[in-house]
Every structure is written in C-alpha cells, then in structure tokens.
Amino acid sequence: MAHRRPTMHDVARAAGVSPATVSRVVNNERYIRKETRAAVEQAIAELGFERNAAARSLRPGQTTNTVALVIEDAVNPFWSAVTDGAEEVARRHQHMLVVASTRQSYDRERDLLRDLVLRRRVDGVLVVPTAHPQRDLHAELNRWAPMVFLDRTPAGVPADAVVLDxxxxxxxxxxxxxxxxxxxxxxxxxxxxxxxxxxxxxxxxxxxxxxxxxxxxxxxxxxxxxxxxxxxxxxxxxxxxxxxxxxxxxxxxxxxxxxxxxxxxxxxxxxxxxxxxxxxxxxxxxYDAGAFGAHAAELLFARMTGADTPPKRSVYHTTLVTRGG
CATH class of the missing domain: 3.40.50.2300 (Response regulator)
Incomplete structure (x- = not known):
C-alpha cells in the first residue's frame, strides 16, 4: 500500500509555523528569521518532504502526461532503438517520453529517479538499473509511480521487468x-x-x-x-x-x-x-530492440491505467545471425 507523501502542512505542524512560512523557506525567500528557517529545514529533513516542481500547475487527480526512460548509455545504438520503441508507445498514449542517462553511475541513477518521481511527478518510469543494489530506492519510488525494469531485474522489488534471454x-x-x-x-x-x-x-x-x-x-x-x-x-x-x-x-x-x-x-x-x-x-x-522497448512501455501504461495483476517478468528470445564475409 502506498505511503502518503509528506505535505507542506505536515512540515508546518512539525516546525510549529504556518504553511505560508514553509512555502517561503522552500522558495528561499528573504526576511525569515534564522531560527524559523532552521526549524523548517529540520522538519523537511525529518519528514522527507520533497518540493514538487510540477505540483503548482496540477489540480488534484491530474497527471503530467509524462513518462521517463532512464537508460545507462545514450550513445549506444541499442538504447537508441529501445528509446524509439518506447517513445512510439508513449505518443500513442498521448504522453511525452523524457530520456535520461545514468552513465552507469549509482549516484546519477538515485538522483535522476528521485527528481523524476518525487519532484517532477512523471506518471511512470522505465528504468535500466545500475549494477549497484538500490532495492530500497526502487521499492520506495515504485510506491509513487509505476516502474518497469528493462534488461535487468533488481531483487526484491515487486515490479514488471522485460529482459533478454x-x-x-x-x-x-x-x-x-x-x-x-x-x-x-x-x-x-x-x-x-x-x-x-x-x-x-x-x-x-x-x-x-x-x-x-x-x-x-x-x-x-x-x-x-x-x-x-x-x-x-x-x-x-x-x-x-x-x-x-x-x-x-x-x-x-x-x-x-x-x-x-x-x-x-x-x-x-x-x-x-x-x-x-x-x-x-x-x-x-x-533481437528487435525497438519491440523490446515498446513491450516494456506497454507494460508500464497497463500499470498506469490500473492493472493489478502480479508483477510480470517477460523474457525476450534472441536469434543468431551471420554478418559480413
């Protein structure tokens, strides 16, 4: 069951100030007493409050009509083909696909995912996890936005995955x-x-x-x-x-x-x-890398529209071919 996101009202109660004061601290406005700013910042840290860059433009129940694809290497032609397949599905569902690269860095993956899910509030994420275990991060963010893994399956995270044989x-x-x-x-x-x-x-x-x-x-x-x-x-x-x-x-x-x-x-x-x-x-x-990306995107949109079946692990079969000569 998803946990409720901490709000400005939660921070205000914890810090003993008004929500307007919390907003002024979050937006780094001037003329706030040092003691008040420190109390608000401490409450933000303790509650894990994340300022939502998109929230001000959204009414309750609205979405951003955006999904993200987090890959490891934007230069590799394989990931370019995967991106094309996923983007075609996103366009068909009237969503924009945002693509970001971890460059195989644990820190970049963590920062990108937290920014995309908690601040920018994308409606869903396709992610190629790095080699470093991030079970807690993936499990936490999967509560806020549906997540489908490509190419690799992190242990202990209840989410769909599409992998190759x-x-x-x-x-x-x-x-x-x-x-x-x-x-x-x-x-x-x-x-x-x-x-x-x-x-x-x-x-x-x-x-x-x-x-x-x-x-x-x-x-x-x-x-x-x-x-x-x-x-x-x-x-x-x-x-x-x-x-x-x-x-x-x-x-x-x-x-x-x-x-x-x-x-x-x-x-x-x-x-x-x-x-x-x-x-x-x-x-x-x-194998067909475009179809690979498209299949993962279809699984993601199924989750975004309410599919509640057990997590699925799809194995994409491969073919041997001879080139050159």
Whole structure:
C-alpha cells in the first residue's frame, strides 16, 4: 500500500509555523528569521518532504502526461532503438517520453529517479538499473509511480521487468564458434556484477561444458567498460585464443579493432552497425530492440491505467545471425 507523501502542512505542524512560512523557506525567500528557517529545514529533513516542481500547475487527480526512460548509455545504438520503441508507445498514449542517462553511475541513477518521481511527478518510469543494489530506492519510488525494469531485474522489488534471454543467447553464440572448430574461445566482457554480464558469462561456461571443454579463466577478460578497454583486452589474448566472444556491441567493436588482419572467429551479443561490411563473417545474437522497448512501455501504461495483476517478468528470445564475409 502506498505511503502518503509528506505535505507542506505536515512540515508546518512539525516546525510549529504556518504553511505560508514553509512555502517561503522552500522558495528561499528573504526576511525569515534564522531560527524559523532552521526549524523548517529540520522538519523537511525529518519528514522527507520533497518540493514538487510540477505540483503548482496540477489540480488534484491530474497527471503530467509524462513518462521517463532512464537508460545507462545514450550513445549506444541499442538504447537508441529501445528509446524509439518506447517513445512510439508513449505518443500513442498521448504522453511525452523524457530520456535520461545514468552513465552507469549509482549516484546519477538515485538522483535522476528521485527528481523524476518525487519532484517532477512523471506518471511512470522505465528504468535500466545500475549494477549497484538500490532495492530500497526502487521499492520506495515504485510506491509513487509505476516502474518497469528493462534488461535487468533488481531483487526484491515487486515490479514488471522485460529482459533478454542472456544466458541462452550467449550459449548459442559460443556453440556456433565451437561448431566451426574453434577450441580456445576467449570471453571479453564488462561488469561481472551486472545481471546481464553474469548471465552471458554463464552461457559461455555452459557452452564449453556441453562441448566437454574446460573453463579456462586465462581466456576471460572482464571489467572492460569502453571500446578501447575491449581492444586492449582482446589484443592481450591474441596468440592464445582462436576465437572471441564479446558480451555486448561495444565490446565487439573493440575486439574487431584488435583482430583486424588476424583470422580468428568472432561472435558477440547485440547487433552492430555496418557489420555486413566486414570482410570476414561474425556471429551475432540479435533481437528487435525497438519491440523490446515498446513491450516494456506497454507494460508500464497497463500499470498506469490500473492493472493489478502480479508483477510480470517477460523474457525476450534472441536469434543468431551471420554478418559480413
């Protein structure tokens, strides 16, 4: 059950002043006694009162006709496609979609979500959670505005989520490399604490096990966060690996830079731009990113219009394709 938001009247009662005085403090007006300002600010902190930037323009029962999409990387083409899909659904429901990027920062995610939900009062939020656990934050904000998670599912938060078949897709990609005769398949990935990374690494290990091959940690490079990181990681494995699996599209670009001119197998999770122009074939785990974003947005609008079914976790299946060559 949702908790009631603390109001200016609550702050006024706690501080022993009038609501008008609270408003003057919140708006940083002059000619307020230091003792009065301190009492109001203490009450605000204790009650967790948040000034609502949109509230003054809303009547009771009205909405902002705005939903938010909080992603991790606005530059990545994958998230651009997800945004397009979500925006189309929002327009169909006569809502504006506001997009913000956490840049994989815990602090930015916390600040963005609190600003969007508590101050700007968006009607709902699509969010890609960062690797850092924020169960309390997500659970709290989900009480004020419906929330749907994309790509990752935080533990303990009762909300809908749309995720990819990360483990199955990675397993099939690595199996395709093994079917080509490769036996020293290297893994180049990002943050191993992120749910997607964990699942894709698990798929890699599963493919090796099914083929009767040992898991060799010396062939695994993690915590690559940029294209340059991935290129350096793959370069260090040249000569030891006869194939590479990259766990996302940015990692794949780095691997391709490293193996240019070297005949090795390459597979990756996510499609990449201009892959058809590559001189040698690569195997990619693909899916419709626009439909992925649209499906998440449809779940969000269903919640916003009163759907009270148990939280749903939708798994989006993937397809293997060969590009280039």
């Amino acid at each position: 990360n483990q199955g897709g990675a397993r099939r990609a690595v199996e395709s490399l093994l079917a080509q005769g490769h036996r020293r398949v290297a893994y180049v990935g990002g943050d191993p604490s992120v749910g997607t990374g964990k699942s894709r690494l698990a798929g890699y290990k599963q493919a090796l096990k099914r083929a009767g091959l040992p898991y060799d940690p010396a062939l695994v490079r993690l915590n690559a966060h940029t294209v340059d990181d991935a290129r350096a990681a793959a370069t260090g494995l040249l000569g030891d690996a006869d194939a590479f699996f990259a766990d996302n599209n940015r990692m794949c670009v780095g691997v391709l830079h490293a193996v240019r001119g070297v005949r090795v197998g390459v597979a990756a999770f996510d499609d990449i731009e201009f892959a058809d122009l590559l001189p040698h074939p690569i195997t990619l785990v693909t």
